[in-house]
Amino acid sequence: MAITQSALAHAMARDFLRAAPPEAHVSRLWVWSQHGYIDPERDYVHLSVLADPVDEDAERRMNKALDSLPDRYPEVNIGASTFIGVPKPGGTDPREWVDPDAEEIDLGSE
Amino acid sequence: MPERTPYLAIDSLLRPLRRVLSCVTHSILRDPRHEDWTPSDLLDVVLNSGDPTRLRGPGRIHLRVRLRLRVEQADPPRGLWDARIAAYEYRLSDLDDREIVGYHWHPDGASHVQAPHLHLGPAAEIGLTTLTTAHLPTGQVALGGVLRLAIDSLAVPSLRRDWDRVLDAASAEP
Numbered sequence: 679m680a681i682t683q684s685a686l687a688h689a690m691a692r693d694f695l696r697a698a699p700p701e702a703h704v705s706r707l708w709v710w711s712q713h714g715y716i717d718p719e720r721d722y723v724h725l726s727v728l729a730d731p732v733d734e735d736a737e738r739r740m741n742k743a744l745d746s747l748p749d750r751y752p753e754v755n756i757g758a759s760t761f762i763g764v765p766k767p768g769g770t771d772p773r774e775w776v777d778p779d780a781e782e783i784d785l786g787s788e
Numbered sequence: 789m790p791e792r793t794p795y796l797a798i799d800s801l802l803r804p805l806r807r808v809l810s811c812v813t814h815s816i817l818r819d820p821r822h823e824d825w826t827p828s829d830l831l832d833v834v835l836n837s838g839d840p841t842r843l844r845g846p847g848r849i850h851l852r853v854r855l856r857l858r859v860e861q862a863d864p865p866r867g868l869w870d871a872r873i874a875a876y877e878y879r880l881s882d883l884d885d886r887e888i889v890g891y892h893w894h895p896d897g898a899s900h901v902q903a904p905h906l907h908l909g910p911a912a913e914i915g916l917t918t919l920t921t922a923h924l925p926t927g928q929v930a931l932g933g934v935l936r937l938a939i940d941s942l943a944v945p946s947l948r949r950d951w952d953r954v955l956d957a958a959s960a961e962p
Contacts, residue, residue: 715803716803716806716807716810717810720810722806738837741820742837745815745816745836745837745839747816748814748816752814754814755806755810756814757802757806757817758817758818759821760818760819760820760821762820762822763823763824764823765823774794775794775821777799778793
């Protein structure tokens with residue numbers, strides 16, 4: 679049985695959270711998915727990540743965790759947005775910059 | 789096209805780019821923002837964190853894509869948002885990541901060359917050394933055109949059946 683888009687997006691979010699280093703301090707994560715959005719034959723999943731890494735190395739390793747997702751999901755088109763640091767009004771506040779239909783992942787349960 | 793929110797403006801610009809990239813790679817195109825970024829700053833967009841992405845095929849060709857977007861809000865009362873490409877780097881390199889071709893446009897960069905141009909890298913092996921350091925004028929180049937070059941001339945296999953139509957449709961967009 680084929681995996682649903684929502685289940686696929688949640689699985690991808692879980693895999694990312696497992697692979698991202700704790701030092702990345704991922705605090706919020708949203709997923710949005712739609713079949714055929716980029717390729718009519720494939721699912722598309724977009725991840726939006728809010729994190730406050732302790733240093734550039736933690737940020738780099740977090741980005742690598744994102745970049746490794748296509749290896750695990752070779753049949754899926756994936757896009758991502760990352761918001762680094764503490765959001766400032768009028769700046770990177772992700773509530774203004776994330777798809778309003780995106781689903782926020784409960785980090786406590788993933 | 790102007791949109792109601794900055795997210796939609798960026799997405800309407802990046803969606804066709806993701807579509808053409810999906811013809812040759814599944815690597816992630818990402819728009820990273822740091823806390824000090826504001827909409828008055830250019831927005832970086834990178835494929836595979838800006839590192840070369842290995843494409844399929846016998847030539848072990850690598851692709852690097854870096855863009856900068858300008859995200860602007862129109863004046864009230866409508867205040868719609870728009871995003872457009874303000875700079876780009878599209879680079880194809882060989883198995884050792886030696887540059888074959890590099891299409892650049894960085895009008896706000898430090899270089900004295902602000903017009904769109906082409907670099908022929910050492911892996912192009914053209915034999916005329918003066919050209920390997922030259923900035924060859926090109927006009928605006930579409931990412932889809934660079935990926936078509938990779939498929940047609942560098943034996944990079946396409947990853948989707950409708951790649952020809954997708955790249956054709958995108959060829960007019962920088």
